[in-house]
Amino acid sequence: MEATPAAPSPQIPVKVIAAALAGAAVAVILGVYGNEHEPARDTLPTDLFFSATLNLKVWFATAAFVLAICQVYLGGVMYGWWPYPGGARGWVPMVHRASGFLAFLFTLPVAYHCLYSLGFQDYENGEVPVIGGDRVYFHSILGCIFFGAFAAKVLLVTLKGVPSWALPVAGGILFAALTLIWYTAAYWFFDTRGFPEF
Secondary structure, three states, X not given: OOOOOOXXXXXXXXXXXXXXXXXXXXXXXXXXXXXXXXXXXXXOOOOOOOOOXXXXXXXXXXXXXXXXXXXXXXXXXXXXXXXXXXXXXXXXXXXXXXXXXXXXXXXXXXXXXXXXXXXXXXXXXXXXXXXOHHHHHHHHHHHHHHHHHHHHHHHHHHOOOOOOOHHHHHHHHHHHHHHXXXXXXXXXXXXXXXXXXX
16 A cells, blocks of 8 residues: 655745744844833823823824734635625725824834833842733733834835735734734733823
8 A cells, every 4th residue: 555645844935934033033132122221210201292291192092002903814715715785895904004003103102212212121039020010911912023023014015925924924914013012012001000101
């Protein structure tokens, strides 16, 4: 009896690997920068039109999270994973891109404050981070992962010939990271301190 040859295992295309490595490099660079620079704890960069910088961060992170939910839904409509009344209209891809772009814009002031004023909260000499313990430690890691995943997704969008699964996987990692970032910061704030003023 002849043995059936094993099916070749699918290989990950070089372009996907390159995008993943570029994203990992962005995540590591942000983590190193956040860890190595001296946090300006007493200097808050901006509060824009909010009553406090922390309020800005909570509401901007929440806005980014809500927009990301919209983007995931619209992405699923474009891929045919769930129906849309009347079918996927021509404006769905445009709104999908716009919601992602706006979500990213909302994250920038938040990330800037986290990196500039707080830095990377990690364990030094076996001690808990200065502010917030495990929650803030994982929040710092997730922030780096988010921007690395964003860089990888942007590269995948611009590259030709990437497999159809690559963008949903990158988008899923991006959305998961943002969800956990929101959960470990804005949701935690809502749960422990209530809804802040504007």
